[in-house]
Amino acid sequence: MTSLQQARAVAYEIGCRRIGAPQTVPLSGALGYTLAAAATAQATVPTTDTSAMDGWVVSGPGPWRLDGTVTMGALPGPPLAPGRARTVTTGGAVPPGAAAVLRAEHGDLHGDRLLGLAGRPASPGSDIRRAGEEIRVGDLLAPAGTPVTPPVAAAAAVAGLDELTVYPAPRAALVLLGDEVIDSGVPAPGQVRDAFAIALPAILATQGVSITDITRVQDDRDAVRAALTRNDVDVIITTGGTGHGRCDHLVPAVGETGGVIRVRGVDIRPGHPTVLAQLGHVPVIGLPGNPFAAVAALLTIGSPLIAGLIGQPSPSLQRRVSGQDFSGVTRGTRLVAVREVAGELFAVERQGAAMITGLIDADALAVIEPSGALAGQSVQAIPMPWIH
Structure with a gap:
């Protein structure tokens, strides 16, 4: 039986072997993907000294004479002579010679004569954003491996980028095994409703995976083998058939198709009959x-x-605080559906391996070592991907 830590390491290594070829896409199409190459700035931000506030750019000590207006979006205007001021709005280019920006609420304009209010001086450099104070050409915005979130895309845009190089979304085939599974209606005795065709695509979508197709397969070795014989996807995810019973055909079917079993059984409860395999270059996750x-x-x-x-x-597994005592299991790692209350984790009511309803109230999955955990102790946890 493989430990959880070992299984996670093998899983990551298998995934890295199947990484897709990088693609260069427009910024608008990069959201949700992962950078395959670092994003570096192509522009200085700000491109020139700019005003951080509405008011007047001023030169020298006041009072000042108004000599015009800074036009938004235009190049910096002619130099500003000492004793002069120009009206400016936030983001306007500061002309050469300007010492500071006097905020609109700190000045009093009489005709073309501008006075600073008592106690509100325009100290040198005040309310001026200097060129390049945020980004300079060549600065690293985000390294390869960074998910393209809205802030990453926005930073790329202001830094002059129109495209990003990303890894494509993995394509997954979902193979649901089992004679007892039905997809509609009330199950008869001995039957169960399919929970996977609805839940798994949604969970996988939060991880950037696109489901290409869902195949239902009976407990028949030939049928299972046929469902696994494909190389048009990046990963095959199966449910059921991972045990050692007479109707569990996944492992022998992998062998008969020339595949390799990398992990058969993981020391976790629930979830110990998990399988990791490779069919040529295609990984298989047997749930x-x-x-x-x-x-x-x-x-x-x-x-x-x-x-x-x-x-x-x-x-990485996150660290949280246990709100109650958690018992371990005889061997391996116990996985517990938990809810976070006031920063502490508490087990939800229904915990059985077959009890999907317990996840309704769960915020995370607590990872409990064999020794267990006492209330107030730090425990490892995995947030539920549907919780935002």
Whole structure:
């Protein structure tokens, strides 16, 4: 049985081997992807000295005579002589010779004569944004491996970039195994409703994965083998069939298609029948058939593989504070659905491997070592990806 730490390392290594070829896309199309190359500034920001406030650019001590207006969007105007002032709005280019910006609320204009209010001096350099104080040409905006968030795209735009080089979204095939699974209506005794076709694509979308198709496969080895025989996707994700029973065909089907099992079984509860495999260059994540166990395995083991696929660092487990005592398990790692209350983690009510309803109230997945954890202690946790 592979430890959780080892399984996460193997998963990340498998994902990195299948990383897609970088693509250069417009800024508007880069959001949600991951930088394949560093974004560096092509422009200085601000491009010239600019006013940080509405008011007047002034030269020398007051009072001043008004000699015009700074035009927004225009180059810096002619030099400003001592004793002179020009009306300026926020962002306007400061002309040579200007010593400061006098804020509109700090000045009193009488005709063309400007006086500073008592106690409100325009000290040298005040309210002027100097050229390049935010960014200079060649500055690093974001390194490769950075997710393209709205702030990254906005910074790229103001720094003169029109395009970014990113890794493409991984394409995933979802293969749902099991004779007992139905996709509509009330299940009869011995049947279960499919929870995966609805939940897994949504969870994977939060991680930047695009589902190309969903295939339902009966508990038949030939059918499972046929569903795995493809190389038109970046990852195959299966549910069910990962155990050692007579109806569990995933592992033998991988072998019969020339694949390699990298991990069979992980020391986590729930989720221990998780499988990691490679079919040529295509990774396979074999999730358990029980819904909570499958989600737990996807978050703990599937996430590092996906991070590798999109060029991101392997995600670290976060540190949180336990609000209660958590018992460990005899061996391996216990995964507990928890809710955060006042900065502390508490177990939700329903915790069984098959109990998907417990996740309704969960904010995170607590990772409890065999020794357990006492209230007030630091524990590792993985936030639920649907919680914002």
